Amino acid sequence: MPTAPGKATPLSAFDEFNPNSVTISFDGDEITISSTGFPNHTTPYWQETDSLYIEPVVAIAQTPGRMGSHRDRSHTLTVPAAPGLAVRSTATSLGAIGIAVTGVPIFNDSEGPGRPLEEKIAETFDYAGGHVGPSGYHYHSESMDVPENTTLSHDDEKLIGIMADGFLIYGRREMDGSYPSDLDESGGHLGATQHSNGEEFYHYHIVNEYYFGNLIVLFGGDFMGSPNTIL
Ligand SMILES: [Zn+2]
Ligand SMILES: [Zn+2]
Numbered sequence: 268m269p270t271a272p273g274k275a276t277p278l279s280a281f282d283e284f285n286p287n288s289v290t291i292s293f294d295g296d297e298i299t300i301s302s303t304g305f306p307n308h309t310t311p312y313w314q315e316t317d318s319l320y321i322e323p324v325v326a327i328a329q330t331p332g333r334m335g336s337h338r339d340r341s342h343t344l345t346v347p348a349a350p351g352l353a354v355r356s357t358a359t360s361l362g363a364i365g366i367a368v369t370g371v372p373i374f375n376d377s378e379g380p381g382r383p384l385e386e387k388i389a390e391t392f393d394y395a396g397g398h399v400g401p402s403g404y405h406y407h408s409e410s411m412d413v414p415e416n417t418t419l420s421h422d423d424e425k426l427i428g429i430m431a432d433g434f435l436i437y438g439r440r441e442m443d444g445s446y447p448s449d450l451d452e453s454g455g456h457l458g459a460t461q462h463s464n465g466e467e468f469y470h471y472h473i474v475n476e477y478y479f480g481n482l483i484v485l486f487g488g489d490f491m492g493s494p495n496t497i498l
Pocket of ligand 2: 458
């Protein structure tokens with residue numbers, strides 16, 4: 268799939284990643300993001316003995332398994348330093364489709380083959396929009412506005428992470444606090460962010476639309492660039 272070279276991703280964005288879990292390597296034309304997958308925030312999905320374990324705040328039910336109880340899963344993603352838009356978009360697949368600033372993998376809006384997110388599944392999400400599946404802890408939805416959430420984006424302009432096609436994803440708002448009005452069907456557009464010093468580059472936003480109820484998914488569209496494999 269031919270990809271026209273795009274603008275370089277602003278490197279200061281990578282300062283936002285959780286250094287306890289995420290290692291970033293810059294190698295000329297490529298950037299590699301490696302993560303242990305373990306977040307730097309509280310969740311009921313930690314083992315009860317862990318210092319970051321908390322009682323559920325919003326989760327009504329929990330998926331089986333706790334962090335570290337399944338096969339520990341690290342993730343590595345190598346992307347072009349200047350990712351470009353592809354001629355044709357690509358549907359996302361199950362599993363990790365991006366890596367969040369906390370180090371946690373970002374999943375799409377499905378919980379299995381042909382199984383879009385539904386109320387029963389959303390009830391297992393912690394305040395961070397995450398739960399544990401066979402491959403470990405991962406996020407599907409935006410974090411919630413609860414006192415326990417001291418770091419994660421909720422209806423703001425914060426950096427969420429990087430997607431498999433190399434494009435950064437930000438919260439629902441622009442850096443001036445407004446909602447972007449020119450997003451494509453995947454939540455992307457050309458613009459400046461708090462990391463780019465006024466330079467415009469293509470990036471995604473969380474789309475400011477309810478999936479159902481009050482659930483806002485992180486990324487429910489197609490990749491507008493060429494996705495790289497998250498190993
Ligand atoms: Zn899931
Ligand atoms: Zn923007």
